[in-house]
Amino acid sequence: MNRMSVVMLVVLGMCCSQILGATNQNQSALAKPAESDKRLHSDGKGWGLDQAKIVDASRPRVLLIGDSILGGYMKSVTKQLEGKVYVDAWVNPYCQSEHYNKLLAEVLAKGPYDVVHVNIGLHGWPKGRIKEGTFEPLTKAYMEVIRAKMPKAKIIWASSTPVTVKGKPTELDPEINTTMIDHNRMAAKVMEELKIPMNDFYGLLVNKLELARGDQFHWKSEAYAILAQCATASILRELGLQSLSK
Template identity: 30%
Template structure:
């Protein structure tokens, strides 16, 4: 009896986000069943009854099917948290944003307190949304620049679109006064010949088009870093994804200039 109850409980917790009250109810049911089983007699409860009692209700929210990559990482860095003289600027992204962050900081730290949230998490990943929401709940940003599109290739374009729609709602709810800038995902090149674009670049183009439709048509500013990097294979590292020092410097200048013009 105890094993059946616990396995059912674990399965529910793994696949679904369950309200706190439902969890308590489940635990009480399991405890009651164990007591009944130990006492015997008419109070016994069958496994079929347990399964029926802890069946999810309409309140249960089904979570996104998370498709993990080999490594899962996040970097959160908020500068000058005990000061308030300047407006705050948040850079959201992946390793590409990590690459130019320090250079953007040097250019803009006179005007803003900078912060970054960089991660391997796909925009539709509920953990990405939770981490971002936590930051936005704590700090108020004047400008948020987002460049996150080179992870989560196991997700479909429909899931990417859903992630962007969720992200737009998060900004609307948690950063209603911030100016949002969406940065187009940079090209992916053929690692054997950096002068050529890689096969995955077709997916980048599709994602950028989807982002343009969702973000651009809802008043979000578009920083077309894709187009700016398209003619510069010399900026790339050998993997065809990441950028060398010259590429990072060029991106930092472009991102910084776009932010200043948009303010």
């Protein structure tokens, strides 16, 4: 092999390395996540970022962020906003962490978005996932990532839904649900401080436990319809839209 061939191979290798590196960076936020607790599977299409096809750049864009519960109501929100708003949805099993905040920044780069609706926290109940004393600062940092990347975007926070006893959907789980209440309380404190409006998803369903599916975490279609209606109404409010008539 002559010297010219060696040089060409080296250059080609460097180019390939740069391309692969860029690809890995671009896909890091979209890599297939894993949830070790099988009870917390995603309703709907599964984990990942679902992006709308943009054909009219004048329409507002909305990003729905959430855990397995979002998988149950995102389709309904998208349908209700069809023709008026483009909806992207990032369904993921993450909970408050610096890693999650980094991934959030990468997803926001797919925008810009006019409204970001956040419904996270269900995957943060097992002990050790969120270190004691870090829930509030990590949640605040999460909101600050959105404000830094999307200073003009309206943010809406939705509380985590109730958790019931497995096989007894009309009973609240005494341990896990207590954690959800505590996390919702701390999140509400952060949102009040940052003046971010909230959707009380917990309050909407806590007196409708008959709509729970019985697997502790997920809900029947009637419950998801309630959450979808609440999310849609709040998005329209923040966009200043009063009607969905085309």
